[in-house]
Amino acid sequence: MTSGSFDFASLLTAGLPAPAAKWTGFPKYNFIGGHNDAEHVPVDRLIAAVTAVLAREGSTLATYGLESGPLGYRPLREFVAAKLKWHAGIACTADEILITSGSLQAIDLVNGILLARGDTVIIEQESYGGSLSRLARLGINAVGIPLDGEGLRMDALAAALDDLARRGIRAKYIYTIPTVQNPTGTIMGEQRRRELLQLAQDHGVPIFEDECYSDLVWDGHRPPALYAMSNAGGVIHIGSFSKSIAPALRVGYIVAGWDILSRMLALKTDAGSGALEQMVLAEFCQNHFTQHVPALVRGLRAKLETLMEALAEQFGTAAEFDDPKGGIFLWVKLPEAVDTQKLAQAALASGIAINPGPEWSTDKAYGKSRLRLCFANPSHAAIRQGVAALAEVCRREFGVPARIANVERRAVS
Numbered sequence: 001m002t003s004g005s006f007d008f009a010s011l012l013t014a015g016l017p018a019p020a021a022k023w024t025g026f027p028k029y030n031f032i033g034g035h036n037d038a039e040h041v042p043v044d045r046l047i048a049a050v051t052a053v054l055a056r057e058g059s060t061l062a063t064y065g066l067e068s069g070p071l072g073y074r075p076l077r078e079f080v081a082a083k084l085k086w087h088a089g090i091a092c093t094a095d096e097i098l099i100t101s102g103s104l105q106a107i108d109l110v111n112g113i114l115l116a117r118g119d120t121v122i123i124e125q126e127s128y129g130g131s132l133s134r135l136a137r138l139g140i141n142a143v144g145i146p147l148d149g150e151g152l153r154m155d156a157l158a159a160a161l162d163d164l165a166r167r168g169i170r171a172k173y174i175y176t177i178p179t180v181q182n183p184t185g186t187i188m189g190e191q192r193r194r195e196l197l198q199l200a201q202d203h204g205v206p207i208f209e210d211e212c213y214s215d216l217v218w219d220g221h222r223p224p225a226l227y228a229m230s231n232a233g234g235v236i237h238i239g240s241f242s243k244s245i246a247p248a249l250r251v252g253y254i255v256a257g258w259d260i261l262s263r264m265l266a267l268k269t270d271a272g273s274g275a276l277e278q279m280v281l282a283e284f285c286q287n288h289f290t291q292h293v294p295a296l297v298r299g300l301r302a303k304l305e306t307l308m309e310a311l312a313e314q315f316g317t318a319a320e321f322d323d324p325k326g327g328i329f330l331w332v333k334l335p336e337a338v339d340t341q342k343l344a345q346a347a348l349a350s351g352i353a354i355n356p357g358p359e360w361s362t363d364k365a366y367g368k369s370r371l372r373l374c375f376a377n378p379s380h381a382a383i384r385q386g387v388a389a390l391a392e393v394c395r396r397e398f399g400v401p402a403r404i405a406n407v408e409r410r411a412v413s
């Protein structure tokens with residue numbers, strides 16, 4: 001339905017983003033977004049959790065914020081505090097945690113208290129599209145720092161900070177995804193973390209640490225969070241249950257001191273994030289989180305193996321990638337001749353969705369022949385078929401891959 005003949009268009013406020021496209025269902029081969037593995041959503045245990053928690057505390061739904069106040073359901077914050085301690089080395093209390101509607105709301109709140117049009121932030125050259133698009137929309141100058149196998153390159157970061165200082169500019173934050181970077185899948189080592197903290201401190205720039213994927217490390221080991229390692233404060237940490245449990249739940253969190261959280265709470269005008277999701281997660285996680293995550297991670301690793309095999313089979317040496325340290329993405333480089341934005345359009349017409357590199361990079365030319373593939377949601381069979389179909393489209397549009405295992409590919413009829 002539309003708004004009929006009433007002219008809303010003339011009333012719309014200036015500066016709105018382009019209208020959203022109507023959803024027409026998922027494509028047959030869906031390699032985009034950050035969806036999770038449907039087989040590993042712990043449905044039975046979530047049902048048991050929701051039943052138990054509602055029977056016990058359902059009547060507290062009568063009040064905004066349950067009986068936990070605006071920071072979010074206290075048992076969930078207590079679980080997050082305990083988990084951050086054992087997993088990331090962060091010593092914080094439930095009062096230093098704000099539950100948000102997904103970590104996207106956390107990003108909006110961090111941006112909301114720190115950024116104004118024309119400000120500068122430092123960001124990984126390849127980074128999360130949702131963060132990049134937000135910065136663009138806010139009119140922020142995003143300075144991209146190249147990455148290597150351990151994430152942010154310290155020489156490049158030092159040079160960028162010095163350059164900004166020479167020009168009298170103090171960046172508002174350094175945004176990093178240090179533990180299973182999106183899209184590259186790297187993990188920043190402990191020594192590099194120390195250097196990063198030192199550089200940030202020397203320049204008086206805070207660090208914005210996004211730990212969305214840190215539960216999904218193949219061997220389960222990760223360095224302490226930057227938040228845990230910082231002696232001087234100056235780090236805001238965010239995390240999410242989207243990747244460890246399920247993204248549709250929309251539950252994330254921010255870890256920061258009350259001086260920061262109190263400013264964010266004043267901007268969080270939704271009267272609290274969804275209560276039922278918070279209650280179910282708290283109930284589930286207290287009993288099952290530590291068993292659930294390793295099983296999920298094993299399933300994801302198996303899907304990654306399938307994806308890497310399919311790419312090697314279908315694209316041969318034309319597809320270059322590093323084996324990521326965890327997560328749900330593979331960041332792939334195709335030959336220069338391939339423009340992945342054009343490839344994405346052509347592929348979508350054939351029912352294959354991919355994320356083109358320029359949307360995941362501050363340097364559009366660098367991203368041109370790169371693409372990101374999410375392997376968590378498609379089945380093993382869909383991964384194999386989808387990659388084969390993508391290779392056909394890519395060959396038709398760009399002549400890549402020309403040959404596979406030295407056999408010229410059959411032209412598509």
Ligand SMILES: Cc1ncc(COP(=O)(O)O)c(C=O)c1O
Nearest residue numbers: 034102103104128212240242252
């Ligand atoms: C690095 C990063 N941060 C934050 C998010 C937002 O996730 P959510 O709002 O589901 O917690 C994503 C989603 O893919 C992400 O990749």
